[in-house]
Amino acid sequence: MVDEKVFALYLEALLKGNRSQCGQLVDRLLEADIDIKDLYTGLFQDSLYRVGELWENNTISVATEHVATAITEGLLSRLYPRIFAAEHCGKKAVISCVANEWHQIGGKMVADIFELNGWDTDFIGANTPVDDLVRHIDLVGPDVLGLSLSLYSNMEVLLQTIATIRSHFHELHIFCGGQAFRWGGLEKLRQITGTEYIPSLHVLEQTLVN
Amino acid sequence: MKTLQTNRQIDRLLIDYVMCEAAVIALVINASGKIEQTNAHMDRLAGGSVVGRSFAAQIIDFHDTFDIDKYLPASERPFLFNIKTHHGLPQTYYFHFHRLLDDKILAIGQQDAGETENMRSTLVGLNNELNNLTRQLQKKTAALERLDAQKNQFFGIAAHDIRQPLSVIKMFSEFLDTETTEQLSSSHREFLGYIRKSALLMEDILNDFLDFSVFEAGQLTLHKSPTDITPWLAQAVLPSSMLASQKGVEIVVTPPNDGSLLFIDTSKMAQVVNNLLGNALKFSHSGDRIVVELFFSDTEIVLSVQDQGPGISRENQQRLFEPFVRLHAAPRLSEKSSGLGLAIVKKIVTAHGGRVWVESEPGQGATFFVALPRTDPATPAGNVNKDRLTNKNQVSTLLRKKAIDNSQEPPAPKSVLPQ
Numbered sequence: 328m329v330d331e332k333v334f335a336l337y338l339e340a341l342l343k344g345n346r347s348q349c350g351q352l353v354d355r356l357l358e359a360d361i362d363i364k365d366l367y368t369g370l371f372q373d374s375l376y377r378v379g380e381l382w383e384n385n386t387i388s389v390a391t392e393h394v395a396t397a398i399t400e401g402l403l404s405r406l407y408p409r410i411f412a413a414e415h416c417g418k419k420a421v422i423s424c425v426a427n428e429w430h431q432i433g434g435k436m437v438a439d440i441f442e443l444n445g446w447d448t449d450f451i452g453a454n455t456p457v458d459d460l461v462r463h464i465d466l467v468g469p470d471v472l473g474l475s476l477s478l479y480s481n482m483e484v485l486l487q488t489i490a491t492i493r494s495h496f497h498e499l500h501i502f503c504g505g506q507a508f509r510w511g512g513l514e515k516l517r518q519i520t521g522t523e524y525i526p527s528l529h530v531l532e533q534t535l536v537n
Numbered sequence: 538m539k540t541l542q543t544n545r546q547i548d549r550l551l552i553d554y555v556m557c558e559a560a561v562i563a564l565v566i567n568a569s570g571k572i573e574q575t576n577a578h579m580d581r582l583a584g585g586s587v588v589g590r591s592f593a594a595q596i597i598d599f600h601d602t603f604d605i606d607k608y609l610p611a612s613e614r615p616f617l618f619n620i621k622t623h624h625g626l627p628q629t630y631y632f633h634f635h636r637l638l639d640d641k642i643l644a645i646g647q648q649d650a651g652e653t654e655n656m657r658s659t660l661v662g663l664n665n666e667l668n669n670l671t672r673q674l675q676k677k678t679a680a681l682e683r684l685d686a687q688k689n690q691f692f693g694i695a696a697h698d699i700r701q702p703l704s705v706i707k708m709f710s711e712f713l714d715t716e717t718t719e720q721l722s723s724s725h726r727e728f729l730g731y732i733r734k735s736a737l738l739m740e741d742i743l744n745d746f747l748d749f750s751v752f753e754a755g756q757l758t759l760h761k762s763p764t765d766i767t768p769w770l771a772q773a774v775l776p777s778s779m780l781a782s783q784k785g786v787e788i789v790v791t792p793p794n795d796g797s798l799l800f801i802d803t804s805k806m807a808q809v810v811n812n813l814l815g816n817a818l819k820f821s822h823s824g825d826r827i828v829v830e831l832f833f834s835d836t837e838i839v840l841s842v843q844d845q846g847p848g849i850s851r852e853n854q855q856r857l858f859e860p861f862v863r864l865h866a867a868p869r870l871s872e873k874s875s876g877l878g879l880a881i882v883k884k885i886v887t888a889h890g891g892r893v894w895v896e897s898e899p900g901q902g903a904t905f906f907v908a909l910p911r912t913d914p915a916t917p918a919g920n921v922n923k924d925r926l927t928n929k930n931q932v933s934t935l936l937r938k939k940a941i942d943n944s945q946e947p948p949a950p951k952s953v954l955p956q
Contacts, residue, residue, distance in 0.1 A: 344655045346662060383599040385617045388629030390652040394659045401663045404670060417855025427625060470855075510599075 329356065329369035338374050342387060344394040346401065353402050363409055363443060367436055368528045371399050375432065379506055396432050403435065416445035422473040423451040423460055425488045427481055433505050434475030440528055441473075444535040457491045464496060472496075473525075474503045479510035486512075489519055504531070562620070562630055562646035565637070566592050570605060573641065584623025592644065596620055597627050605642060608634045618646070685753070692750035696743045703743065707736040745875035748808075749860065752884040759802040759888055766799050766831065766838065773807040774829060777814035785823030788814065791830040799838060799909060805885045812878040813842040813905050820846030820903075836911055837891075843904040849897040857895055858883040882907070 329337075333352060340348035356366060378395045381387045422438040424431050431453035438450035449467055451460065464472060472492065476485050489501060502523040503516060516524055525531045555563050556576045565574035570591050580586050587595055593603040597619040608616050615631035622628055630646030637643055710732045718726070751757060770790065778788045810829075817827045825845040832839040849857065856862050860880040882905075886893045890910050897903035 344659050346659055382619070385619065388617060388649065388652055389619060389627055390629060390649070390656040394656050397660060397663050401666060404667070415856075416852060417859070418852070419855075429626065 328365055329361070329373075334370065334373065337370060338377055341374055341378065341395045341398060342381070342391060344391070344398070346398045349398050349402060350405075353405070357406075363406060364440070364528075364532055366406070367440065368532070371403070371436060372528050375399060376506075396430075400432055400435065403432075403439065406439075410439050410442050413443050413445050415447060418446045418471075419467060419469040420446045420448045420471045420473060421451065421460075421464055421467055421469040422448060422475065423455045423463075424453045424475050424477075425481060425484045426454055426456050427484055428476060428478060429453045430477035430505075431475070433477060434473070436528060437473050437475060437504065437531060440531050441535065444532070446535075457488045460488065461492065461495050464492065464499065470500065472499055472501045474501065476503060476505040476507040476512075479507040479512065482507060482512040482515075486515055486519075489516075489522060493519065493521070560648070562632075562644070564592065564644040564646075566605065566642040566644055568640045582620055582622050582628065605634065608632070609636055609642070615647075620646070689750045689754045692746050692753075696746040696750065700740070700743055703736055703739055707733065707740070710736065742875040745877040745881060748881055749875075749877045749884075752881065757805075757884060757888050759805060761800050761802050761889075763798040764801050764803050766797060769799075769801075769803055769806075770810070770829070770831065770840070773803075773810040774814065777811050777818065781814070781818055781821075781827065784818060784821070786818060786821045787826045789826055789828045791828065797833070797838060797911065800912070801889060801909065802885075806889070809882050809885050809907060810840070810842075812882045813907070816878055816905070817842055817844035817846065817903075820844060837908045838911060840907045840909075841904050843902060845902045848899040848901050849895065849903050850899050854895050854897060858893065 333356065337349060337352045340352065353366070353370070356370070375395065378387070378392055382389070382392045420438070420441045422434050422441070424434050434452070435450055438448040441448040449463065449469070451463060474485060474488065476482065485503065485507075489503075492499065492501065498521065500521055500523070501519075502525050504525040504527075508516075508524060508526070513524055516522055525534065555561060558577070560578055561576075562579045562582070563576040564572050564579060567573050570593060572587050572590055572592055572595070575587055583595065592605065596603065612633075615633055617629060618632055619627040619629050628648070629652075630648055632644055632646040635643045635645075710729050713721075714726065714729045714733065721729070774788060774790055781788045814827065814829070821827060821844055827845075828841075828843040830841045830843070832841065858879050861876040862880075883893050886907050886909070891908050893905070893907050895903055895905050
């Protein structure tokens with residue numbers, strides 16, 4: 328687990344855009360042999376949730392939020408040698424953001440949690456048009472498709488994307504997650520069979536382990 | 538008088554600049570919160586005029602609690618608001634609100650140059666870091682590719698060089714077996730049999746290594762020709778059916794109900810059939826049956842090989858076609874293999890533009906499917922194929938149904954072995 332004091336120091340550095348201090352704190356945690364999953368949920372996810380709240384409350388600017396996200400993405404790439412070293416189980420997942428959704432870090436972290444659990448994961452990234460997504464799914468043949476949504480204003484795009492995917496791949500298991508669902512959309516999502524809502528990286532981790 | 542005129546001129550120029558060119562937001566808001574006047578920068582952000590709209594509707598307000606009176610009277614501290622933009626990405630502005638004489642409000646918003654500069658330097662730093670990481674990654678990839686090529690070369694050379702002494706072992710053990718039958722005891726002849734069997738097994742493994750090294754090196758060349766599926770399948774099954782009969786296993790082939798020609802490399806596809814049958818045989822017991830069937834769709838012909846072995850769990854099915862993976866229940870010692878048979882199947886089928894998959898439940902046997910396109914895949918593919926988009930289980934179910942629907946009387950299974 329991430330100590331509260333370390334978390335506060337990291338968040339402060341993140342909001343100031345102090346990339347090197349954030350890196351040093353993460354390095355120290357890694358030296359102390361922290362579990363990568365704890366790092367993801369206890370540091371990266373929670374700090375970005377806090378950044379998101381501060382942005383929503385008009386306490387920090389878009390620029391500060393983008394810097395925090397960019398610093399976190401940079402730190403994630405430092406962990407890839409550990410993430411991709413996991414023994415693979417042969418299952419495949421495709422993770423993507425829908426069209427017009429530019430917040431990709433949540434989806435990236437989801438893809439990494441899959442990799443940590445031995446799945447081969449394709450992360451397609453931000454603002455993916457549905458036709459590109461259909462072609463990629465056809466090419467890869469995943470067991471699971473994960474769709475990440477940060478902005479509630481894109482909820483309709485998400486639901487349309489799921490409808491299109493479902494018309495092509497009748498039995499593909501789809502799950503969705505992201506901060507957008509804090510503002511609604513769950514009822515509509517639950518009406519679509521074979522579609523699941525995963526509220527957090529922790530729940531995803533538990534689902535994959537079980 | 539002149540100074541006054543100059544000051545008015547400066548005021549006019551400044552107002553024109555703010556209204557037409559400056560990268561600041563200037564709005565006049567009436568008592569009911571509607572925007573009465575905007576400058577060009579605001580119009581550019583919104584993608585058109587926002588006159589007549591509510592100011593609250595132009596900002597992102599997650600809590601829906603915006604009340605402009607909270608920000609009056611004018612404070613020295615600016616207030617942060619995120620403005621909606623026509624391209625969907627909000628931008629942060631720091632606002633000052635001033636009450637005007639007629640109860641209207643002047644709102645002036647600007648961006649923080651320091652924040653923008655901080656973001657720029659962070660992004661430049663991150664970009665440099667990522668470029669360096671990409672460079673290191675490319676170097677490592679190049680080194681790994683060289684290592685992989687060396688591995689394939691080693692594979693091929695090792696397999697080739699071992700084949701020569703192995704041929705000698707095979708030849709002389711056969712010679713001893715035939716020429717010294719009278720002089721050897723029964724146990725000695727049994728030992729000779731072990732030597733011959735082991736040599737044959739090792740030869741199969743070496744052949745797999747050689748094939749795989751060729752495929753991995755990207756040197757798989759197909760010599761495709763239009764092939765009548767019926768006689769070809771009967772021929773392709775024969776070598777395995779001989780082995781099956783020795784083991785007391787029956788290979789049953791359902792005669793195909795379509796005289797279609799398939800565009801295949803007959804030798805390589807025969808290897809596919811034999812690898813699948815070899816795999817099925819490994820996990821079959823005396824008295825078991827292996828059923829070989831063909832199904833037809835408009836776009837594909839599907840070959841299936843069904844065994845009565847121990848079956849494969851769903852998790853393990855995913856990894857079956859990877860090289861050196863042995864996930865089945867253990868085969869007999871005498872039936873050890875290279876672990877490359879199914880990987881070779883996948884390579885050959887994929888090179889034909891086809892696909893391969895397995896359906897199985899633990900304890901209920903396994904069925905391997907090979908789907909080959911009816912047309913030469915060298916022809917440019919069209920849009921996404923609907924058949925391929927459906928679940929593979931559905932494909933097999935549909936194909937089964939189709940095969941039965943297409944024939945008035947379902948054909949009786951026929952063994953290729955002499956009865």
